[in-house]
Amino acid sequence: SYFTESGFTPEFGSVAPGAPGAATTGTRLIAQFHDLPPGVFLTAPASVRSQLPDGSPGQLEARRVIGFAGDLSGGELLDSGGPWELAPVENGRALLVYEVVPAAPYQGVNGALVNDTFRIPVNVVYPQPASIGGARVVLGLGPWDATAEMSATAPTPRFSPPDPAGSFFPVIVGPSLDYLTFRFTPSDETPLVERKKFDSAVVAGSLSVIEGGDWLSAAALAPPENDTVGFTVRPEGLADGRYHGAVALRLASDPNLLVIVPVILDVNPPPEIMLDTSPVQFRTGVGDPAPPAQERFLNGRNKWLDYTVTVETTSGGNWLRVTPTAGSTPVYLRIEADPSGLAPGRYEGSITVTAETAVNSPQVIPVLFEVTPPLPTFSATAVVNAASYRDGGVAPGEMVTIFGENLGPEEPAGIVIGADGKVSTVTGGTRVLFDGVPAPMIAASKRQTTCVVPFAVRGRERVMVQVEVDGWKSAPVSVPVLETKPGVFSADSSGQGQGAILNQDGTLNTPENPAPAGSVVTLFLTGAGETIPPGIDGLLNPAGDPPVPLASPLVRIGGVESQIEFVGGAPGLVAGVTQINVRVPGTPGDRVPVQVLFSWRSSNIVYVSVAP
Template sequence: MKFAADGKTLIYSTLLGGRGNEQGVRLAGAGDGSVFAVGNTTSLDYPTKNAYQPTIGGSFDGIFFRLTDNSVPQLPAFTINPNQLTFRFVQGESAPAAQAVTASAAGGLVASAVEPWLRVTPALSVSVVPAGLAPGVYRGTIRLTPPNGVPGTIVVTLNVLAAAPVLSAVEPSRVAIGADDTEITLRGAGFTNRTTVQLQTIPWLLSPVRFVDSTTLKLTLPKPYFSAEYNHSITVQNPDSAISQPVSLAVGRPAPAIAAKGILSAASYAGDVISPGEILTLFGENFEPGMRVNFDGLLATPLYITPNQLSVVAPPALAGYRGVNVTVETNFERRSTPVRIPVWPARPGLFTADSSGKGPAAALNQDGTINSPFNPATKGEIVVLYGTGGGVENLPNKVFIDGMECEVLYAGQVPGLIA
């Protein structure tokens, strides 16, 4: 028997055999619609045509034949466009929108849906009602029957998918170029021990996906995946479910990092605390031009920057803060781990002659020459000292030399300098 594409309309049927017994017949369909068969027979009158051996030659003879249909199939007298429709439904979401079909028949067509989940209007608007259907692939038929002649059919496929698992984050979210094999952690909800991972929509098969619990998956990406700057798109999927929203794993230059106890006064190199308006030096790694320093949302541009050191003025708006989180970042894409540091109203520090934070002060004598052991100031002479960390709240300033308080003639910003 041969049926039409709708699986219901019979095109032809036949019975082939003789008066004996036919056994072990196996059938195989060919691309041109013909059928090949193989088996054995005891029939003396087995029908043949153009046979290699036209009559039986033993008790059991093998049979091998090809059956072709030379009949002219009856086709509808009208055209249908399109004659195949596909719908996709994810459980928990709205039913898919209806799809329109056109037929060339002038009128009189009666449209009917064969399956209970299919709907069709007289205007040939086809819709599906997937509520209550389990995940899977469903196939149905819309029959268009004219007043006279052969009916036409529309084949409908409905893909019902379970709700996608939720993929919310990948840890780490950024890996340095040239990194070795790296274990990544996927965070979300709805994971199972059969959840699969896709990288750039391609199923991940290069390493095992380890199911930790319904919120956590782990897998290892080999070193070649970190050979160049790139953004890997990662998705997950449960059996018979939709695919999750993607998360991105960035491969790029390493994130900056602030060293432990690496936020210091640029003058004295004293640490552990900062003050508003103070010139600071930060030590760390992976610093580069274009980065900025973030003080809990107050941004500051470095005065200078090298791969392991930068200098910045603490925002004056920190006045009144008791502490602040400091990060070094670039356009919010790469940022260091925040470092929490206390904020004091003032934390004075003097610059030194060799910029080490120790030894002779960076000072000018009254005649404008550089103060040094070889060019000391004389008693009663005015000396200019340079420092930072005096605060922004007009706090009283006192200067002591060898424990003796000196008269302060001026305390404030140096004209033309940063702070």
């Protein structure tokens, strides 16, 4: 019997010292490769001579076994010094089996002990630009019988598979860049052909397709170009996806070595246009410069595309331009809108991108160009109570006046009662929006517009206000929302001076027509806030059972809290205008101050005339 030590190191696919145990001649060395990715090919030599510790040839030889049984016994030993051959890979696994035999001319020395080492190279061809850190190898040794040392004949081999739970060694394989890649997209011309030149001639009859099926073929060219192989790929009928193939051949420079050329075929879906087709919007004012150009990125999915671009406008002439109008992807399309000669209005156009080979051609981008008249403008401080002209916020149902520019028509427009009996939300082509909710309109003119804040703003901290004239909106302006913001109407609509107050007989209170002491006068105000029942936008207050403010009022006349006889919506006026009937104290005078409080928020001060 002859003893040897064998093992597997983490080095690239080689068997080296370190196996746990000794082996007799007839012992089989087993290497199992696990977790190999698709497209990996292994080749190994037919035989390997052992080495002595000093590096000189040993007395043993490991010869590769093919056709072995499931228990790794039996099979045929390849010839000593024979060529390299493939190791079949199935389901990510490959199995190499070598048997230890005496090397010629040695025939065996009974009882001699040798300390030989085997290094079995394994060529791993991996056609991907990455390493396989996940692959691993286990080493197995065929068991030996200690009684065989005293036996005149070799023991009957008993082999078992390696134990997958132990002796794992990772295989770190650098990528082989010596591979071919073909990419096919429907509409490409076929077949796909590529040539590869080697450093010597291809051995005649050695070339074969070892993986790839009918889609892959290869042949060496005729001499003197027989160092070049032509690869032909016919992808017709293949589903989308990646396909692995390989061609094996031998070269005259080293006929024993088996050269593997991996082939990758990527079959792509049909090409598509990749383009954002959401609308492109431009806006500029009359007489202003052209708006900044915009860009859209045009590309092809699965393949570069040749494209053409056309533009169309429905009105306004040739105001839309796109560059470039033809070429190949990828590219940025520059889109421009020219307002020269255009009157205020909305103009529509479209951009059509066509690529003959794309399955989703053509693609259309809508374009909207707004040429605006001078837009409404105002500030938050210009939103004031219509009675007191105080700013600082708005209350539900408060009548407010907005001051600014371009807030309505040149000719002032007044209140409009709709068919439903409510105050319309449009007058003179003007609307006022509170968080998008249209307000009942009282009046509109170029620099001043009056409306009633919708009751829906109640409970909000702030509200966005916009003025819209003939469909053109101002920039939104944020204003605070208050629970109440009382303002008492004055006789001259200035928010101060003589109040718009009626005497008990229904006549207007003036210094010439004072109210008798102890009589009841009527005040009109806005900004009392939400009502019971809840306020309805634009509704005219009924004469009977009008809505009552949710907050309780307090009225001071001449600094004295006065007795309130009635509070509620002013009959016949829009919801949001409140009437208070209050008894006049006995303080005479032409200018007796009047102030109203709701939720302790005070109104402006107006004056009432009281007779002596």
